[in-house]
Amino acid sequence: MTDERIDGPDAQEAEGAPSRRRMLMLGAAGASMVVTIRPALAQTATSVLTCAIPVPDPKQRGKWVARDGTLVAPYTRGAFAPPNQPLKGEDVRKAVRQNVPLPGTTRAQTDAYVQYMQRLQNGTSGFTCFVSLKTR
16 A cells, blocks of 8 residues: 655645635635625615505405404494505504504504504415514
8 A cells, every 4th residue: 555645735625624725715705695695684674664564464355453453344343444555664663663653543543553463474465574574
């Protein structure tokens, strides 16, 4: 048997230590990941604020929202008619975090709509938007 030794720049790599060239390549790859991820996070933050939540879900169209956030028959005493347009993510975020009424609503309507949104489940229109707003 012969004893093979590796001399030169490949010697360190053969022994398990990364070469200088390898380290530079890894550093360049890491830098490009930072450049790629940062705009994606900014885009995510923007899309969360521009998302919309229909109240109620289109499958439940025509129902009103009771004070506790449940959906009830139209004109039920103490319930609120749904808003004319889906609620904007930015407005919902302010209502939840800063306790500000949704545009064009009373405090009681806002509370009922927020209660409704807190009851949303995966697969329901507006669920992903609302969860994203709560985590941002």
